[in-house]
Amino acid sequence: MTRLGFVVNPIAGMGGRVGLKGTDGMVAEARERGAEPRAPDRAREAIEAFLGREPDATIVTAEAPMGADAVREAGGDPQVVYSPEADAYTETSSQDTSAAVEAILDAGVDLVCFVGGDGTAVDVAEVINAVGSDTPMLGVPAGVKIYSAVFGVTPADAGRVAATFDDVEPREVNDIDEAAYREGTVRSELKAVVRVPVTRSVQSGKQLARGTIDTVAAGYARGIEDGRTYVFGPGGTVGSIESELDIDASPLGVDVWRDGSVLVRDGSEDEILESIESPTTVVVSPIGGQGFIFGRGNHQLSPAVLGRADEIDVVASDEKLDALDVLRVDIDDAELAESLRGWQEVRTGRFTTRLIKVE
Structure with missing residues (x-):
């Protein structure tokens, strides 16, 4: 019978929608800005998918808010091996995560599944x-920074993979400097190599290389419409469009612009919602090597923001698209996510476009 190790970082991802680009050392500020936890719901979703395929499995976990609560809500009966001092209203720490994982490994599991x-x-x-230990690990995506090649594409995917995988391979765990990230610099560092289940439902690592995007920027800028609100997502490709429009862009933030004026620079979800007026276009570029257009590094572009847009434009160089089989979305609104799936036109040059499927 399968024994699944399960641990949740309950504060993971709280800084995303409020524009903090991460939660490391920023939990208090995130809460002051009105951030709400997203990890608990994602944890429950993953366990529901897991139990749907392995209803008799044993789930070895930490007490609430680090896993047991999500297992119970999903209909499971957790085996608790660690209890943090923090409760649902206080902050757990990386030391809690480490202690919980050590206790889970001591209990003997087939896989360590974590949410963060x-x-x-x-x-x-x-x-x-x-x-x-040679125990493999698998991530349920809940954080703002998700560049490592150890995460399921969605929480449900992670749960299904945890229940069905039959092979593993070495994958990289990377992390970036959040302080530098908030200033617009991606500084990635290889932290570990671990064993991870092998499947298309586990994302690749993020490619940090930047292709030639001048023609994409020039072509997009030619089609700007007067009276339309543009919400520009993060990243170098979209940033080049902003530069073409003489916008002082926030390289890794979300900017709102209309008729030559920057309405919001590096905005939170609430600031974006307050500034946009119809008609509205959201402009994004997929993450190289992964293909995500929503749900990785741009949580400010929430379901509420996307619901206010009448257009979503995707831009990318041919070099970036050549490395992608599909585009992906991972947002906390199943109906909206489904509406985004299908064939998407992507601008790849001054006049050229390509069709690629969104899954």
Whole structure:
């Protein structure tokens, strides 16, 4: 019978929608800005998918808010091996994650499944390597930074993979400097190599290389419409469009612009919603190597924001698209996510476009 190790970082991803680009050391500020936890719902979704395929499995976990609550809500009966001092209203720490993972490994499991982002992945990987375990690990995406190649594409995908995988391979765990990230610099560092289930439902690592995008920017700028609100997502490709329009862009934030004026720079979800007026276009570029257009590094572009847009434009160089089989979305609104799936036209040059499927 399968024994699944399960641990949740309950504060993962709280900084995303409020524009903090991460939660490391920023939980208090995130809460002051009105951030709500997203990890608990994603944890429950993953466990529901897992139990749908392995109803008799044993789930070894930490007490609430680090896993047991999500298992119970999903209809499971958790085996609790660690209890954090923090409760649902206080902040757990990376030390709690490490202690929980060590206790889970001591109990004997077939897989360590964690809910969080790259920082949580590092904590889990460091414990696995430190104790010399060959137990594989798998991430349920909940953080803002999700560049490592150890995460399921969606929470449900992670749950299904945890229940059905039959092979593993070495994958990289990377993390970035959040302080530098908030200033617009992606500074990635390899932290560990771990064993991860092999399937298309586990994302690849993010490619940080930047292709030639001048013609994409020039072509897009030619089609700007007067009276339309443009919500520009993060990243170098979209940033080049903003530069073409003489916008002082926030390289890794979300900007709102209309008729030559920047209405919001590096905005939170609430600031974006307050500034946009119809008609509205959201402009994004997929993450290289992964293909995500929503749900990785741009949580400010929430379902509420996307619901206010009448157009979504995707831009990318041919080099970036050549490395992608599909585009992906991972947002907390199943109906909206489904509406975004299908064939998407992507601008790839001054006059050229390509069709690629969104899954």
